Amino acid sequence: MGTNLAANYVEVIAVILFGIGFTDLFLHKNLIMKIIGLNIMDTAVYLFLAAKGYIAGHKAPIIVDGVQSTSAYINPVPGGLVLTGIVVSVSVTALMLALTIRLYQQYHTLNLDIIAMKVKEKEE
Amino acid sequence: MSFVQNVPCFSILLAMFAAIITSAVRGKTARKICIGLTIIEGGMSAWLLSFLWKTGESYVYVMGHFPAPWGNELRAGMLEAGMAFFLCVIMVLSLWGGVHEIREDLEADKAQFYYIMADLLLASLLALVYTNDMFTAYVFVEINTIAACGLIMMKQSDLTLAAAVRYMIMSLMGSGLLLIGICLLYDMTGHLLMSNIKEQIISLATTETYHIPLLLTIGLISIGLAIKSALWPFHTWLPGAYGYSTVSSSAMLSSMVSKGYIFLLLKIIYRVIGADTFAGSHVINILFIFGIVGMVIGSLDAIRENNLKRMIAYSSVAQIGYIFMGIGIGTDAGVGAGMYHIFAHAASKALVFIAASGLIRASGGKSRIQDLAGAGFRNKLAGAGFVAGALSMIGIPGFAGFASKLMFAQASLVKAELAIPVFMALAVSTVLNAIYFMRVALLIYTPDDVPLVDAVAGAFRLRENQKHSVRNVQPEGVLSPEGITGMAGTNAVAGSTARADSLAYAAAILLFIALNLFLGICTQPVLQLIQRGLVIFG
Numbered sequence: 001m002g003t004n005l006a007a008n009y010v011e012v013i014a015v016i017l018f019g020i021g022f023t024d025l026f027l028h029k030n031l032i033m034k035i036i037g038l039n040i041m042d043t044a045v046y047l048f049l050a051a052k053g054y055i056a057g058h059k060a061p062i063i064v065d066g067v068q069s070t071s072a073y074i075n076p077v078p079g080g081l082v083l084t085g086i087v088v089s090v091s092v093t094a095l096m097l098a099l100t101i102r103l104y105q106q107y108h109t110l111n112l113d114i115i116a117m118k119v120k121e122k123e124e
Numbered sequence: 125m126s127f128v129q130n131v132p133c134f135s136i137l138l139a140m141f142a143a144i145i146t147s148a149v150r151g152k153t154a155r156k157i158c159i160g161l162t163i164i165e166g167g168m169s170a171w172l173l174s175f176l177w178k179t180g181e182s183y184v185y186v187m188g189h190f191p192a193p194w195g196n197e198l199r200a201g202m203l204e205a206g207m208a209f210f211l212c213v214i215m216v217l218s219l220w221g222g223v224h225e226i227r228e229d230l231e232a233d234k235a236q237f238y239y240i241m242a243d244l245l246l247a248s249l250l251a252l253v254y255t256n257d258m259f260t261a262y263v264f265v266e267i268n269t270i271a272a273c274g275l276i277m278m279k280q281s282d283l284t285l286a287a288a289v290r291y292m293i294m295s296l297m298g299s300g301l302l303l304i305g306i307c308l309l310y311d312m313t314g315h316l317l318m319s320n321i322k323e324q325i326i327s328l329a330t331t332e333t334y335h336i337p338l339l340l341t342i343g344l345i346s347i348g349l350a351i352k353s354a355l356w357p358f359h360t361w362l363p364g365a366y367g368y369s370t371v372s373s374s375a376m377l378s379s380m381v382s383k384g385y386i387f388l389l390l391k392i393i394y395r396v397i398g399a400d401t402f403a404g405s406h407v408i409n410i411l412f413i414f415g416i417v418g419m420v421i422g423s424l425d426a427i428r429e430n431n432l433k434r435m436i437a438y439s440s441v442a443q444i445g446y447i448f449m450g451i452g453i454g455t456d457a458g459v460g461a462g463m464y465h466i467f468a469h470a471a472s473k474a475l476v477f478i479a480a481s482g483l484i485r486a487s488g489g490k491s492r493i494q495d496l497a498g499a500g501f502r503n504k505l506a507g508a509g510f511v512a513g514a515l516s517m518i519g520i521p522g523f524a525g526f527a528s529k530l531m532f533a534q535a536s537l538v539k540a541e542l543a544i545p546v547f548m549a550l551a552v553s554t555v556l557n558a559i560y561f562m563r564v565a566l567l568i569y570t571p572d573d574v575p576l577v578d579a580v581a582g583a584f585r586l587r588e589n590q591k592h593s594v595r596n597v598q599p600e601g602v603l604s605p606e607g608i609t610g611m612a613g614t615n616a617v618a619g620s621t622a623r624a625d626s627l628a629y630a631a632a633i634l635l636f637i638a639l640n641l642f643l644g645i646c647t648q649p650v651l652q653l654i655q656r657g658l659v660i661f662g
Contacts, residue, residue: 018300018304021300022297022300022301025293025296025297025300026297031289034293038296038300041300042300042303045300045303045304045307048304048307048311049307049310052307052310052311077316078310081259081307081310084259084263085303088262088263088266091266091270092266092269092270092292092296095270095273095292096289096292096296099273099277099285099288099289099292100289102285103285103286103289106282106285107282107286112289115286115289116286119282119283119286119364122282122283123283123431
């Protein structure tokens with residue numbers, strides 16, 4: 001168990017970071033902090049993928065000097081996934097930030113508890 | 125390969141191009157393009173469905189002719205084609221039914237943005253229905269989330285803003301869990317295509333390695349998608365999002381978005397994890413328990429609610445619970461019943477939302493339940509629609525909701541230890557459904573000059589007091605579509621726009637009622653579609 005964790009320390013860090021990001025997104029009251037949590041969570045997944053795609057001693061998957069053997073390069077698929085994931089998380093972050101600006105203009109606070117209280121007052 | 129097999133790819137692309145085209149035109153043209161292309165996509169899906177019904181097999185569509193490990197795949201069977209057809213129908217009817225509200229709730233120069241979001245929503249849902257690739261599914265889940273958020277906050281008010289933020293936060297948590305789940309699956313199996321993953325998972329199961337990571341992955345993916353489809357206890361975003369947005373959005377969110385995620389979950393269960401592996405994991409019990417608790421708690425919340433649209437939203441929590449209970453039974457019959465309930469609930473919940481908007485409009489825009497007294501007389505069509513939808517939700521024979529409840533009960537009989545909780549939950553939930561839907565149905569047929577008792581405090585007291593006024597209404601005349609066609613024009617105000625609006629509204633209500641009756645009476649063809657579809661789903 002312990003040796004496994006030590007050998008796969010990048011994955012362990014990625015999962016810990018994912019947990020931190022998720023908890024932050026879930027529990028933090030401040031909207032900006034939540035967005036930061038979201039980004040930590042997504043980045044942790046990219047770290048995980050990058051670690052999975054890496055093969056020690058192999059090069060980046062760009063053909064140089066005509067070497068076409070697969071044993072020369074690392075797995076390119078996780079790189080593609082990370083790129084796609086980055087695009088998704090950038091757009092989602094942009095949307096969240098825009099929403100946060102609008103919300104701040106309406107309620108003059110970033111604290112979700114206070115916003116929830118004001119919403120409740122308005123509902124009655 | 126025959127030409128009709130291009131339909132999955134074409135309908136996704138068509139919906140995406142519709143979004144691009146609508147961004148360049150004005151509001152009214154945008155609506156025509158959006159609805160027109162959705163009807164075309166629905167027709168194409170129906171064509172595909174009839175083709176697949178004859179062949180009885182599913183097929184794989186290779187995007188760009190790149191073979192399996194490199195290329196991206198779509199896969200279509202009867203269930204997928206049927207679901208795509210159904211989504212198109214619901215979307216057209218929801219847009220028709222909410223056209224007046226869209227005009228009122230949105231600023232005039234922003235109407236086309238609404239239809240962009242609707243097109244993107246449909247495109248992403250169709251992609252979720254047809255895709256055979258896990259990472260593509262993740263990308264379209266995110267597109268779907270963004271489009272749904274746009275639909276919620278199109279009606280610019282501080283309440284919808286807060287609801288949209290809450291929806292986004294919960295949704296992003298769900299997609300984060302889904303993403304890490306997909307990455308773990310890729311890590312374990314080395315594949316992203318669903319069918320390839322399943323082969324590897326079967327070999328993992330035979331060698332009995334990676335047992336705990338697999339269980340964890342199943343849990344992450346199931347819970348991620350359960351958050352996004354608002355299963356109890358992850359439903360906190362739902363009442364605001366459905367309750368305050370414009371009515372087309374509420375109808376589409378409850379009938380299409382959450383159903384799309386459940387469909388994806390079913391696809392992952394059958395095609396990626398394997399139904400047997402899933403049934404053997406503990407996650408299925410968690411979904412079953414959450415479903416049953418959700419059925420009861422959602423209904424209790426709905427009874428406490430004072431705002432009509434929020435009440436209907438809470439009722440969605442209960443109905444999502446039904447579907448997850450069906451998945452949790454863990455047999456093909458249970459999943460089939462859940463699938464049937466996806467159709468039944470989508471048809472009746474969208475109807476109830478659209479009818480409620482008519483009732484609220486007839487009461488001067490007040491959405492508190494007490495203010496709706498007599499609204500069924502002021503807008504007869506909306507009243508009839510609400511009653512039909514409510515009867516379907518409660519599960520009166522002849523309506524869609526009854527058929528699926530019967531199937532749940534039958535499916536649960538296979539396992540004795542499941543039958544008792546399922547029967548009890550069905551019974552309790554039916555009674556609770558009847559309490560809050562009948563309360564409103566009675567109230568809207570109460571002449572508003574009669575002094576009202578507090579509708580919330582005493583549903584039973586109310587029922588006794590108002591018995592005489594209920595007797596005046598002839599149920600047959602209300603329920604049969606023929607009886608109300610004559611009333612379609614009564615609400616029409618002067619002006620051709622208003623007339624066109626109320627015509628679209630009447631068409632939406634009548635077609636929704638017809639759809640409900642069809643699902644309730646002609647259960648066999650739909651059930652056969654689901655059963656044959658599930659066999660070739662995996």
